[in-house]
Amino acid sequence: MKPNQEQLTKSAIQLLQQLIAIPSFSSEEDKTGDAIQKWLSDFGVETQRQFNNIYAFNKHFDENKPTLLLNSHHDTVKPNSAYTKDPFHPHIEDGKLYGLGSNDAGGCLVSLLATFVHFYEEKNLNHNIIMAATAEEESAGEKSLRGLLPELPKIDVAVVGEPTLLDLAIAEKGLIVFDAVVEGTPSHAAHPNNNNSIYNTIEVLNWFKNCSFEKESEALGKVKLTVTQINAGNQHNVVPAKVDLVVDVRVNDCYSNQEIAAILDKEAPCKMTPRSLRLNSSAIDPNHDLVKSGIALGRKTYGSPTLSDQAALSCQSVKLGPGDSTRSHSANEFIYVKEIEEGIDLYFKILSGFLIPQ
Template identity: 60%
Template sequence: MSDKTIHTLTQDAIALLKQLIAVQSFSSEEEGTALLIEAWFNNNNIPFLRENNNIWAYNKNFVAGKPLLLLNSHHDTVKPNQGYTRNPLEPTVEDGKLYGLGSNDAGGCLVSLMASFTYLYEAENLPYNVVMVASAEEESSGPKGLNSVLKHLPNLELAIVGEPTEMHLAIAEKGLLVLDVTVTGTAGHAAHPNDNVSIYNAIPVIEWFRDYRFDLVSEVLGPMKMTVTGINAGKQHNVIPAECSLVIDVRVNDKYTNTEVLEIIRREMAAKFGDNVRVNPRSLHLNSSSIRKEHPLVQAGIALGRTTYGSPTLSDQSVLSCESLKLGPGLSTRSHSADEYIFLHEIEDGIALYIKILKAFLKLEEVVIDTANLQL
C-alpha cells in the first residue's frame, strides 16, 4: 500500500485536477496535460510508459501471466461551448464546486482513479495485475487514444472506465454507428416534370428510420435507437439534385454488434428501396459493451449500496473487447455543458469508494471507510 493516506492522496488529486483544468487539452492536443500526469507518477515514484499522449503504469508487483485489470480515464476535453460565462481554463472553487473545462468529464474520474491506483500500487499477491491508463483522444474517438495502447496490455481481462456515473455501476453502454445514406433520383431542370426526385425519394427512407424497430431489446439498455440527424441536397434553386444525403445516428444495444446492425439496415433498404439507396458506415469499431451483473467486481459495488444501470452515452469502453464497467464521480448531464463543474465531495467520496470496491474485488484487507457519511 502507499505510504500516503487516502486523505493526502485525495488532496493531491484535487490539486492535480486544478492543474489539468488550467492547461488546454482539446482532443489530440493533450501534450500539456500529459506532462502533468507524468509528474504525478514521478512524484509518487511510479515508473510509467508513454506513447503519443497516452500514459500508463503497472502495479509494482506485476507478475507475468496474470490476468490484467485496466483502470482508465481520459485527459482530453471537448472545446468549450459558447454558453460559458467563466474562463473554461481557470479552475475556481465556489460553494464546494470546482469549475472548469473537463472537471466533470472526465478530470474528476481520472484523478480519482490515479489516486486509487497509487494507493494500491505496492499491494502484494494480487489475483490481477493492475494497469492505470490516462488516455488521449477519447472525445474524438481518435486513432491515438486508448485503442492504440491496447496492443501493449497483456492478458487484458477486465476494465473500469472512469466516466461520471455518480459512482453508480453502468454495467452496459450503448455503441454508436454513424451512417451516411445516399438516396438517388434523376437530375434535371426544376421547370420540367420529374417523378424521380431524390429529395422526395428520401421521405419514405427517413420515415423508415423513424419507425423501424429492431427485434431484440436489452434488459439493461432497452431498445435500439436510430435518429436522422442530417440531410443535404441541392445547390441551385432551379436544378433537381441527383442525390439526397442523410446522416443517421444509431445507438446500438448489447444484443447486436455494429456489423449485425449494418447488415440488417442494408437488407431492409435493399428490400424496400432497391438500388436507389446506398448505406455506408463511417466506422464499425464503436461497439456496445457490458459486464455481467453477477461479476464479482459489480457485486463488490452493489455490496456498498451502488445501483446498476445502462448508459446511453459513449466512452472508451467501445474499443474494449473485455468485460468493462463504467464508474466514476460526477454527473453525466454536466458533461460538455457550459460552466462545467464537479463537487469536491464527489472526488473525495469517489476515491474512497474506488478503493473500497477494488480492495473487496482484489481480496485485500479491509479498509475502514465510513460509507454512511458519503455524500454521493
C-alpha cells in the same frame, strides 16, 4: 511511507486543478501528460508513455494473474461560446470546482490515479493493475486508448472512469454513423418528374422513423436509429439527383455493429455506408465479482446511452466515476469537490472487495 486516503484525496484535487489550467484539446495533451507523469513519479510510481498516453503497472505485477485496467482520459473538447467563466481558471465556489474537463473526465481521472497509487505497492492482489491515463478520447483518435492497447498485456476486466454519479454502468451502447443516399432523376423544376429525389426521401424517412430491431437488451433497451442530418440541392429551379442523409444508430449489446450494418444493407430502402464499425457496445456480466462488490456498497446498475473508451475494449468493462454526464461539454463545467472525495472512497472500497482475497 504509503500515503493515506486523506493525503491522496487532497493531492488528487490539486492535480485536477493543475490539469484544468493546462489546455489539453484532443491530440494536444502533451502538457497534461507531463503533469500526470510527474504526479505519479512523485509517489514513487514508474511510468511509461506512448504519445500522450501515460500508463503504469502495479509494483508486484505477476504475469500469471489476470489483469484489471483502470482507464480515464485527460483530453477535453473545446469550450463552447456560452462560457461566462474562464474555462482554464480552476476555482472552487460553493463546493464546486469549475473548469474545462473538471467533470469530463478530470474528476474520474484523478480519482482513479489516487486509487492506483493506493494499491500500487500492495502484495497478494488477485489481479494485476494497469493505470492508463489516455488521450484523444473525445475525438476517438488513433493515438487514444485504442492505439495503446496493442502495447499492453491482455486485459481481463476494466473500470473506465466517466461521470456516472457513482453508479455502475454495466453496459454501454455502441455507435454507427451511416451516410445514406436517396437517389432520383435530376431535372428542371418546370418539367414533370416522377422520380424527384426529395419526394422519394419522404418514404425513406418514414421507413427510418418506423425501423425497429427485434432484440431488446435488459440493460440498454432497444437499438435506437435517428436521422440527424439532411442535405440536397443548390439551386431553386433544379431537382437534385440525390439527397444525402446522416443516420445515427445506437447499438445495444444484443448485436454487433457488423450485424446491424448487414441488416440495414439488406433492408433499408436506400444505399447506406457506415463510416466505421469499430465503436461496439460494451457490457459486463451483472454477476461479475467487480459488479457485486459495487452492489454490496449500495450502488445501482444501469445501461449507458453515451459512448466512451469502453468501445475500444474487447474485455468485460464497467463505466464508473464521480460527476454527472449531463454536465459534460456544458458551459461553466464543474464537479463538486465532495463528488471527488466520495469517488475516491468508493473506488478504494469496490476494488478492495474485488482485489483483496477475503
